[in-house]
Amino acid sequence: MKKLIGIIALILVVCCSVVLFVSIKGKEKNNSAVQKVKKVALKKGEIRLGVMLPGDETDSFSKNQIKSIKQAAKDSNISVKNIVWKTQVKGSSDCKDAMSEFAEANCTHVLVTNERVASVIYEKAADYSDIKFFVYGGTAAKISKVKNVYDYSLRDSEYRYISGVLSGMKIQELKAQNVLLPENLDEKGNVKLGFVGSYKNPKTISAYSAFYLGVKSVLPEVTMEVEYIDGKNNVNNEGTAVQRLMSRGAVVIGYDTNSLSIPTVVQAQKNGGKNVYFVSANSNMLDSAPTAQLFAETNKFENVYKDIIEKSKNKEKISKDLSYGYKEDALEITSFGPEAPANAQETVNTLQEQFKQDRIKVFDTSKFKVNGSELTKATIDLSLYEDDEKEPLYKGKNKNAIVENGDVKYFSESTLRCAPYFNYIIDGIKEMNVGELQPKE
Template sequence: MKKFLAMLLSAVMMMSLAACGNSGTPSSSGASQGSTSGSDTSTSDFKVGAILIGDENEGYTFAHMEGIKAACETLGIPSENLIFKYTVPEDEKCYDAAVDLAEQGCNIIFANSFGHETYLMQAASEYSDVYFAHATGTHARTAGMSNFANYFDNIYEARYVSGIVAGMKLKEMMDAGSVTDPYIGYVGAYPFAEVVSGYTAFFLGIRSIVPDAHMDVTFTNSWFDIKAEAEAANALISRGCVIIGQHADSTGAPSAVQAAHDKGNTNVYSVGYNVDMLSVAPDVALTSPQNNWEVAYEEIIRTAMEGGKLETDYCNGYAEGGVMLSALGTACAPGTQEAVDAAIAAIKDGSLHVFDTANFTVEGKPVTNAFATDTDGDFVPDADEAIIDGYYHESYFQSAPSFSLAIDGITKLN
C-alpha cells in the first residue's frame, strides 16, 4: 500500500507542482537577523538537510520534499548534497536528527512540523555557523537567534479560492434542485490556528457564492491517518454534507467521497489538500489547494549560500507564486475557471481580502479587533492587533497562521 501511495503521489505532484523562478518579499514585519554563516562554501560543497514529519507517502511532506529538490536543482546544488530525515517525531529525536545533520556538514537544516521547533532551536543555539529554518513555527521573531528563521505560505488564499470552486458546485446543485440544504463538511487534523484559518478561508470562499452555506468540522487529531479521515468524511456524508473539504494529509476523505458516489450518492463532492486528488476520486474531486514550497526554499537556501541575512519569517502567497490550486475536476460547475481567475487576480491586486470583517460575524456581532500573536504559550493570541483597515491581516506579524476566531456558520463537532 505504501509503495502504491508513493507512486500515486509522485505522479500527481509531478503534474501539479509548478516551479517559480523568483520569490517575493516576506509578509512578516519582523526585522532581518544577521547570520554568522560564511559565504565561502562552493555550490558543489553546499549541503542541505531536512527533518520531515512524514515521508513520500504523506502529501504534506511530499510537497516539501519536491520543493526542496526543485530549489536545489535551480541553485545547482548536487542531489547527493541533500539529506532527508524521514518520519521524525516531534520530540527529542528531532534534536538528535538536527545534530546528526550538522555533524554531517549540512550548511542549512530545515524542519517541517510545528512540534519540531523547540528542538531545532536547541540545535541552532549549539551550531551558530549553520543556518536553521522551521516551517509553521512562531518563535523566530522573538528568539533573537541570527541563524534561525520561520517560514510558511499563504495557503489560506488558495483555500479561499478552493471554496469558490466548491461554492460554484454547490450553487449548481441548488439551482438544479438536487440539493436544498447548503451543508458543508470539513475533515480537520487538529483544532490549531493553522487549521482554523484554513477551514474559515474555505468557508468564506463558499459563502461568497452561496451566502446561506453552513459547515460542520470534525477533527481526527492526526495529520495523517487514512482510516480516520475516511471515517470522518463518511460521518459527515451521513449527516447530509454535500461538499467535503479537508485539512488532513492523506487521500482518505476524497476516497470516501468517491466510494459514496460509486454507491449511488451523486450529490457529494470533495476538495482535497496538498496533492491533486483526481487519481483517487476522479468523479468527485473538484480541486486541491496546494503550497509551492520551492519559492520559500529557494529564497532561504540562496541567502544561506551567499552568507546573507535571514529574515525572521518568510511567507509567500499568490503574488509570489507560493500557493496554487490543482487542476479543476470534470465535475466542476460551468464558469468555475473564470471565477477562480477573477478571485486570484483580486487577491494579487489587493482588492480582495480573505478575512474581510464585513463578511463574517462572531456570536452575531461584527468583529473589530483580534490579536495575532501568542506571547505566553497558551495558544491564545494576546498581542499585535491584526484587524487593520477592515480585515484580519493573516501571516502579517509572523509567517505561521494565527486566525483562530470561531465565526458564525461553522460548528465544531468534536
C-alpha cells in the same frame, strides 16, 4: 436501504484504512532510521541541505515536500548528493537525533517541515551555530532571539478562499439542477459543508474559515461542520471523520490533513449515488477520486525553497519571518475534475490576480460575525506556549489584528507573523469534539 448503504460505506472505510496502514507501516521500516551520511568537506560558499520531514512519500504533504525540494535544489545547482533526508520526524527525540545527524553530515542549512517540533529547534539550534534552520509554520524565530533560526509559512487563507468560491459555484450548479436532497440542508435551508481538520489550532481554524468565507461570498446560505482528528496522517480517523460528515449531508468537503483515505472514501460514496465532492489538499488525487475531486489546492514549495536557497547563496539578509502567497508564486489551484464548476479556471485566474494586487481581504469583518457580533478588536498574543502551559516558552507582544483601510475593516492575517493566527469560530461553523470519531448510526 440507507442503513445498508451506510454499512457498505463503513466497510469500505475500514478496508481502505487497513490497506493504507499496512502500506505505510511497510515503508516506515525503510525510512524511519536516520540517514547515515559521512561528514564531507565543502567548498567555500557551498550549501548542503538537511531536510526534516514529518512523514515520507506515503503521505501527500511529505511527498510534495520531497518533490519540491529536489526541484528547488536542481534549479539552484545543488547536487542531490548535497541533500540529507530525515523522514518520520514526529517528536522531540526524533528531532534532536536529526539535528545531531545533520551536524555530523556537515549541513549548512536545514529545512524543518514539521511545525510540531518547532520548540525543539528554537531550544537546540544555538548548539549548532554553523547551521541555519528554517521552520515551516514556526511562530517564534523573532521572539526567541535565536540567531540561526528562521520561520517561513504560506498564506494558506488565500487559496482556501478561492477554493471556497469555486465550491460555492459548484453548489449553485447543483441547486439549479435540483439534485440536492433534504439531508444536504439544515433546518433553515442552509447547504451543508464539511471540513476534516488536523489539529485545533489557528492554522487549521484560519484555513477552514477562509474556505467557508469563500463559499459564503457566492452562496450566503451555507453552514459547515468541522471534524478534528487530532493528527496529520491518521488514515483510520480521516476516513471515519469524512464518513461522519457525509452521513450528515455535507455536499463539499475540505481538509488540511495529509490524507490518502479521504479521496477514496468520498469517491466510494459518489459511486454509490451521493452528490458529494471534496477539495484536495497538497496534491492531485484524481487517480484515487476521478469524479469526486473538484480540484486541488497545491503549494508551489519549489519557489519557496528556491527563494531561501538563492538568498542564502547570495548572502542576502534573510527575514526571520518569511511569508509566501500568490505574490510570491507559491500557491495555485490545479487538477480540475470533470465535474468542477463551469468557468473554474477563469475564476481562479481573476481571483489570484486580485490577491497579487492585494485587492481581496479574506477576513473582511463586514462579511462574518462571531457570537452574533462583528469583530471590532482582535488582540493576538504572539507568545509561544508549549502544550497547555500557562507561562510562555517565549514571550511575544499582544497586538490588535484588526486593520482599517478606507471603508474596509479586516482581520489582517499573516502580517503580525508569517504563521496564521486567526483563532475565532465564525457563526455558521460548528466544531465537533476532538477524538469522538466512532461513526454514528
